[in-house]
Amino acid sequence: MKRRDLLVGAALSGMSCSKKDVEARVVLEKSNVAVIKASSYESELLSKLEDGMREAWPEAPASVRDKTVVLKPNLVEFDQNTCINTDPRLVLACRELFLKLGAKSVLIAEGPGHRRDTWDLADQAGYRKIVSDFDGSFVDLNLDDVQSVRAYGNSMDLFLPKSILNADLVVSVAKMKTHHWAAATLSMKNFFGIVPGSIYGWPKNLLHYQGIDKSIVELNRIVRHTFAIVDGIVAMEGNGPIQGTPVSAGVVVMGKDVAAVDSTCARLMKLDPLKIQYLKDSAALRIPGLGAIEEGQIEQRGETISSLSRPFAVIDDFAGLRLA
Amino acid sequence: MMSIAAFMESVELRLDLLRKNQNADGGWGYFPGKMSRVEPTCYALRALGAGDSAWTNGIRFLTACQEKSGGLNPGPGIPGPTWVTQLAFPLLKQAGCDGKSLEAAANWILNSEGAEGGILQRILHAMGKAKVEQDPSLKGWPWRPDNNSWVEPTAHGLLALHWMKGHAPEAGIRYRREIATRMVLDRRCFDGGWNYGNKKVLGETLPSYPETTALALLGLASSGQDLKASIERAKSHLAASKGSYGSALLSLALRLHGEKIEYQAEHTTGHPSRNLMLASIEILASKSGKEAFLP
Known part of the structure; x- marks a missing residue:
């Protein structure tokens, strides 16, 4: 039994706690986030991820065994030599990590917002060359069969890929980048790629109409069986997520609470997560396991933030987000 | 250069893939075994042609997706008419x-238009902001x-x-x-081709893409516009294209504009993704001219 179960169990057994107290205490429980130093994609990435997993999610071996895991990288452009995409070597290491943890299958799935030929994009970005059985394990989320879920305050049916909705665990293997609309694109924003283009078009206009920040939070509210691994080995600063410049941040960030992971990434980028709208909004939902964004709510493991943080250049609109 | 026999075999393999993967409802999914959708069905029907035995059932699937409004939805269980009506x-x-x-259907298409042009958007545009x-x-x-409005649904419109x-x-x-012709031309990138619908965002110019350049040119076929720069851009995209989808669409679009282009599939025995819509577009790129898109 976990500490969280004890808290809830104690409260529900009538030990003078109101429902409100339970909610407050559950939300207040700290979220584990592991900060892993990794200066390149070449050296011992798998063992570093294993270390990170032990810190971030000690229960992973029991939780992942015999489960279907979907890795959702951030795959945007064809060029293998850019920092736009999640590096294929990290995705490969993640795949090996979850297979070693006993997963029944580990799929790789993406639905890019700007390019329709997802499969060739993954091929040219180096994924097919590096991932064995790529042809049998890659899913184009833009073209997948879909199922509807109620969304945006129960105001509409949102169609999402069955590969995501039916997975036991969806791992956001995101890239650490600045973003010209949302300030930073990390593990939460990466879920824009699960919205199918075949229903909503390219780019996924619906998400912009509903509001980018609102949509980021909504997708992460809907897909709750998640884990986050953010690729900041080579990250992007400036006018991201496509036209920014590479920056060697030398870090991988991991955790089950995607908002806690993204808040940690923001601090590593010397941006204030408490001023990033979608992080504030996700915290306001008070959903257990989604939204620990204050430093005191996060159990920081691995490297310290101060040892690896560096200021990321941002566009003028986000200059006010800088941490001193 | 591929031999004629290899070329024919490449096309035949793709036709065979389509014929073997028509669903019982008459439509095609994006991949074998997947649910039927209007988009891949439209491309499969164009690739197979009206003389093919799959045609009648395919058309039956399309008509089943037409809603009371006249527009077609993307597929069974996904209500609400969309751009696939144009397709x-x-x-x-x-x-x-x-x-x-x-x-x-024609009435639905004529009444469907982009939502841009609100008062705030117009004021900001007029102020250059x-x-x-x-x-x-x-x-x-x-x-x-x-x-x-975006380039691809407008091209099909x-x-x-x-x-x-x-x-x-x-x-x-x-x-x-x-x-709509003026809209497509207005959204053309500075390099002569097209991105998905913008040429400049937040002061940064956007590059054109092979597939969207091809789709814009398809839409502008028989438009009477001067498209020399765009056709040149399309040719350079084709020479450098890294994806089968973009290459096939470019070959098709350039032929519609009178260019002598022979499409040669990179994967002669079929694209490893087994994407049925891509197979259809590759068939069209290999053998079709204007008749697949224009009366």
């Missing part, structure tokens, strides 16, 4: 569907109702207009053609 209209016309259905550089008064077609004679008022067809 399907020429096929419904070719199949000789009943006049009322065609009239309803809009985040995207485009004329918001020029509307094409959106992917879904109440969204902005323009193609659909060619097939509407007798099913919609001439003035309406002419008006939509003129505004």
